[in-house]
Amino acid sequence: MKQYRKRLIITSIITILPILVGIFFWKQLPDTIATHFGSNNAADGWSSKASTVFGLPLFLLVIHLFCVCVTLNDPKKKNIGRMMLAVIFWIVPVISIVSNGSILAYALGMQIDMTMIVSIMMGILFIVLGNYMSKNQQNYTVGIKIPWTLSSEENWNKTHRMSSWLFIIGGILFCINGFFKMTEVLFVVIILIAVVPMVYSFVLYKKGI
Numbered sequence: 001m002k003q004y005r006k007r008l009i010i011t012s013i014i015t016i017l018p019i020l021v022g023i024f025f026w027k028q029l030p031d032t033i034a035t036h037f038g039s040n041n042a043a044d045g046w047s048s049k050a051s052t053v054f055g056l057p058l059f060l061l062v063i064h065l066f067c068v069c070v071t072l073n074d075p076k077k078k079n080i081g082r083m084m085l086a087v088i089f090w091i092v093p094v095i096s097i098v099s100n101g102s103i104l105a106y107a108l109g110m111q112i113d114m115t116m117i118v119s120i121m122m123g124i125l126f127i128v129l130g131n132y133m134s135k136n137q138q139n140y141t142v143g144i145k146i147p148w149t150l151s152s153e154e155n156w157n158k159t160h161r162m163s164s165w166l167f168i169i170g171g172i173l174f175c176i177n178g179f180f181k182m183t184e185v186l187f188v189v190i191i192l193i194a195v196v197p198m199v200y201s202f203v204l205y206k207k208g209i
Helices: 002-015 017-024 049-072 082-107 114-133 147-151 153-180 183-206
Strands: 032-037 043-048
Touching: 002 017, 002 049, 002 082, 017 049, 017 082, 032 049, 032 082, 032 114, 043 049, 049 082, 082 114, 114 153, 114 183, 147 153, 147 183, 153 183
Parallel strands: none
Antiparallel strands: 032 043
């Protein structure tokens, strides 16, 4: 844990960096800020200025610290690839900068397509995860953690090799959908990414793998 202390501090500071931006523009920000948007980019959820400026980054900081601490205390931490571990450290800070920055920019009157930003951000996330997923060995924190993959190393490896391509293809579809904004496409992609690996792993298990 000590060897990652500096990285944890840096990524935590970056996660809450939007707070400084919010304080800087405090007087220009409205008392109520749109924090949730529908598929047509229309705001359909609002929060107070204080909750948006301070609450959202701090909430993401808690998620960041939880994810990192759980990962670093995995009994099989050595099986988690170096690049995947880097993704775990940086995923929430990047999301915080992009999402909170976009929300504040929208509140300040800038023309921001929140739906496109979220779709592309999710797409890039899936692509990055897919790219490094197949390089992970069995662990309890990162990957497709179901009984059949955890009980068989070969099942784990085959399932993650297949899932990596599924995540990458799904990520590309997410990015493309950022321009078309078809919500049903996103639901289909998420369901496929969640269900197909489990079915595939179960089929392998039935084959004795």
